[in-house]
Amino acid sequence: MSVTSVARADDATVARLSGPTAGPLRATLLLAQWQLRRQAQFMPLLVVVQVFMAVATVVGYGLLVGDPDPTTALYLATGAPTITLITVGLVMTPQMVAQARTEGSLDWMRTLPVPRWAFLAADLTVWTLIALPGMVLGVFTGVLRFHVDLSPAPWLVPGALAVSLVSAAVGYAMASLLPPQVAMLITQALVFIVLLFSPVSYPSERMPQWLQTAHDWLPIEPMAQVVRSGLAHDTFTMPLRSVVLLVVWGVAAVVGAAAALRRRA
Amino acid sequence: MATAMLSIRGLRKTYRGRNGARANDGIDLDVAPGTVVGLLGHNGAGKTTLVNQVVGIVRPDEGTIRVDGVDAVARPDLARALVSVQAQANVPITGLTPRRAVELVGRIRGGELAEVRARTAALLESLDLMQWADTPAQKVSGGVARLTAFAMTTVVPGRLVVLDEPTNDVDPVRRRLLWQHIRSLADDGAAVLLVTHNVREAERVVDHLAVLDQGRVVAAGTPADLAADVRGSLSVELDLANGWREFPAALGDVAVIGQRAVAQVAAADAAAVVAWAQENVESGHLERYALVPASLEDVYVQLVGPERTATVGDDDGPAAADESSTGGTATGGAATGATGSAATGSTATGRAATGQPSTGRAATGQPSTEQEDPR
Secondary structure, rough: OOOOOOOOOOOOHHHHHOOOOOHHHHHHHHHHHHHHHHHHHHHHHHHHHHHHHHHHHHHHHHHHOOOHHHHHHHHHHHHHHHHOOOHHHHHHHHHHHHHHHOOOOOHHHOOOOOOOOHHHHHHHHHHHHHHHHHHHHHHHHHHHHHHHOOOOOHHHHHHHHHHHHHHHHHHHHHHHHHHHHHHHHHHHOOOOOOOOOOOOOOOOOHOOOOHEEEEHHHHHHHHHHHHHHHHHHOOOOHHHHHHHHHHHHHHHHHHHHHHHHHHOO | OOOOOOEEEEEEEEEEOOOOOOOEEEEEEEEEEEEEEEOOOOOOOHHHHHHHHHHHHHOOEEEEEEOEEEOOOOOOHHHHHHEEEEOOOOOOOOOOOOHHHHHHHHHOOOOOOHHHHHOOOOOHOOOOOOHOOOOOOOOOOEEEEEHHHHHHHOOOOOEEEEEEEEEEOOOOHHHHHHHHHHHHHHHOEEEEEEEEHHHHHHOOOOEEEEEEEEEEEEEEEEEHHHHHHHOOOOEEEEEEEOOOOOEEEEHOOOOEEOEEEEEEEHHHHHHHHHHHHHHHHHOOOOOEEEEEEEOOOHHHHHOOOOOOOOOOOOOOOOOEEEEEEOOOOOOOOHEEEEHOHHHHHHOHHHHHHOOOOOOHHHHHOOOOOOOOOOO
């Protein structure tokens, strides 16, 4: 047996390498780098999908409603970026997490000497950032199509980040807590719910009462309100109740996802 | 093993909803620093369940797991800092290159950038992976992915290294390099728990073996201890010409599967059996024959029973270089090597070329009744 061909670490290297593991923050950044690089190959496709989403909601809805009045136009123009922003978190994030669970990579990652919350922090960072280019595209498409005047609020950027984070957290929690196949099915349904049956691109008064009541407790309407009032600060306001609702959803989702990551079979 | 790095006592785990099947049913196991302990067992014997409990992915129902004295059931986070694991399923690393993946894991495991880079390059070099080091992972073969996973596990090895089927999909030449690495991990001081059903190759590397069947350790000891019963006995393998089934009394119980027959013979009868077999090759009753020392694999098959062992021989022979020697006759070395396990490797060669690698071996130790292919 030829020993020389084997990469042998000397004792000192082994001792040093086997010492304390990377600090939690460093581990989080390295994990985020791992996930981002793994997603990088899909980024062009992701951007194309986001462009389609933006065009579908802006141009497609424009076709449906004809020549909209200014308020309707503003709803449509601000709805497009919301939809591209939150479908990444609510649809694509759970699909990726469900896939990672099915193919076993999540279980392997869980054998690494890294705190459980670091996985969540890394993944949420990645998915929060991935959603942003689509949102910007959505804003431009909306403004170009409907010639609306936007009045951005000073908190637009942090607001959009918060919406992206909460939707990614909700998606992550959904995919972590539910069986992967169920999570996949829900994401399919969510595409239509967000596109058509949520008060994102139109006011909630148009929906039947029972749907309005449901949206009083779901996180989608508050998310739309953040983006809408963030982009058209002069026309729309952000109700305090919606802020609280969004925070509650965000915290509950993070707690649920963290619990799922800690869970042992 | 006074100071075990991994010490498992009375480990029990029953999964809910799977007919209450006990995956682990009272397992005791120790792995000392500097040793390789092989955990053998067929699919579903409870090997992966055992591994998953050590790193806190599965919670035991009963029993204790200590890693370097740390209670791994109560503090899986502390245990994980001491353990590195190569999972049974390949970790998907699409989007990354082997080099990038190994380096990132090394740094996540706490290695410094320069050291991790150097060690990654050395590992990829010595596993003969340099030509794929910077190829996107979606373009590399299963064997390269498997070796990359091994490098990811050992670039910054834990004090306990758990390898779950590391040789799957790996070609024979690189598999030899892999076995050397596994051995040197232990020689460098790590405790290595090697989960495998590649019995033939593992027996040359491991210091101790535990055979798992239906969640229980049914045998444990050094390879020599376990093989003691069959020492001095030989295994004869015959490829039968169509329909021919006449065996001499010296063969005892013959297990026949399709065109292949396997039997045990005493070393004293070996010469007579060779003469008989050679005669029948010449007369066209036998396509080929081989006489090999009864190995640990034969013991293993006897222990866990033949029905579920179709995977045992999944290996395609120890080395490509040996495949050229697969002729119609047993070599003299095969017979004389009966008492030395060193001969096992070079005499196992015929099966790679036969095209039915697992069935004949699975039948070893069966009564002489004919049986269908267990698969």
